[in-house]
Amino acid sequence: MRRIAVMGAAGRMGKALIEAARQAPAARLAAAVGRPDSTLAGVDAGELAGLGRIGVALSGDLATVLDEFDVLIDFTHPTVTLKNLEICRRAGKAMVIGTTGFSVEERQQLSAAAGEIPIVFAANFSVGVNLCLKLLDTAARVLGEDADIEIIEAHHRHKVDAPSGTALRMGEVVASVLGRDLEKVAVYGREGQTGARARETIGFATVRAGDIVGDHTVLFAADGERVEITHKASSRMTFAKGAVRAALWLEGRVPALYDMQDVLALR
Numbered sequence: 001m002r003r004i005a006v007m008g009a010a011g012r013m014g015k016a017l018i019e020a021a022r023q024a025p026a027a028r029l030a031a032a033v034g035r036p037d038s039t040l041a042g043v044d045a046g047e048l049a050g051l052g053r054i055g056v057a058l059s060g061d062l063a064t065v066l067d068e069f070d071v072l073i074d075f076t077h078p079t080v081t082l083k084n085l086e087i088c089r090r091a092g093k094a095m096v097i098g099t100t101g102f103s104v105e106e107r108q109q110l111s112a113a114a115g116e117i118p119i120v121f122a123a124n125f126s127v128g129v130n131l132c133l134k135l136l137d138t139a140a141r142v143l144g145e146d147a148d149i150e151i152i153e154a155h156h157r158h159k160v161d162a163p164s165g166t167a168l169r170m171g172e173v174v175a176s177v178l179g180r181d182l183e184k185v186a187v188y189g190r191e192g193q194t195g196a197r198a199r200e201t202i203g204f205a206t207v208r209a210g211d212i213v214g215d216h217t218v219l220f221a222a223d224g225e226r227v228e229i230t231h232k233a234s235s236r237m238t239f240a241k242g243a244v245r246a247a248l249w250l251e252g253r254v255p256a257l258y259d260m261q262d263v264l265a266l267r
């Protein structure tokens with residue numbers, strides 16, 4: 001039985017992860033961790049997630065529950081995840097990381113730690129988005145040189161980073177196929193006298209509204225035709241189930257930085 005700890009257990013994804021860990025027959029929710037100063041410390045994690053009592057109390061300190069789990073699932077904030085990364089690296093614990101909004105330097109810290117512990121890091125743990133990444137690879141090969149490429153994403157009003165990690169990953173996949181450097185060709189929103197669209201650019205547009213779980217569209221617009229590849233998530237359980245699947249997949253893996261394409265054997 002794989003012992004799973006959930007960080008950010010009181011958050012939107014934390015609650016979904018508690019439910020997904022409880023549903024997976026090969027997993028056991030062994031620990032749930034929140035902010036050190038959380039007023040919810042000691043509250044039952046099942047109660048937090050609306051599942052009823054499960055006998056796992058919310059802890060405010062990852063270090064105190066280190067002996068209780070095999071793999072930490074962390075969907076929080078970059079600064080929080082990086083602190084946990086260091087604790088897990090020292091303790092030799094595997095990690096599944098779903099947090100988005102890392103800088104280039106912070107991503108290098110993830111890669112460095114993956115030399116010592118196995119990590120699955122993905123901007124999106126849904127099967128559908130990972131299929132879309134494969135479809136995007138093909139679409140970019142077939143259409144990319146002749147089409148203008150724009151990425152449009154929409155999320156709930158509480159999301160704190162933009163563009164979404166998924167939109168950026170989609171941009172990276174397309175740019176890599178076309179031999180473009182995303183840092184040079186990305187355009188993040190447009191306003192005023194922008195001039196005509198430069199051919200090689202990849203545009204990003206962000207919507208934040210209501211309770212949208214997560215919508216992504218990549219538009220390939222050529223002269224005379226358009227192709228749109230769209231994914232719409234309607235429940236956070238799709239991400240949570242993917243993350244628990246990744247936590248189970250990690251068992252027995254050598255230290256390396258894996259992603260959901262590895263877990264789903266999509267490479």
Ligand SMILES: NC(=O)C1=CN([C@@H]2O[C@H](COP(=O)(O)OP(=O)(O)OC[C@H]3O[C@@H](n4cnc5c(N)ncnc54)[C@H](OP(=O)(O)O)[C@@H]3O)[C@@H](O)[C@H]2O)C=CC1
Binds near residue numbers: 009097
């Ligand atoms: N890869 C994927 O498939 C997906 C990734 N995400 C990403 O996951 C992240 C979290 O999203 P979401 O759940 O919506 O956000 P929430 O804000 O709902 O959850 C974040 C949680 O982290 C907790 N937290 C903050 N600081 C600390 C700390 N110092 N120690 C422990 N816990 C802390 C927060 O506590 P408090 O409640 O007290 O503020 C909160 O419970 C985002 O980066 C988002 O983009 C989201 C969905 C899917």
Ligand SMILES: O=C(O)C1=N[C@H](C(=O)O)C[C@H](O)C1
Binds near residue numbers: 123214
């Ligand atoms: O914050 C969210 O909610 C989501 N974040 C991820 C991202 O930034 O891509 C994945 C998903 O779309 C939901």
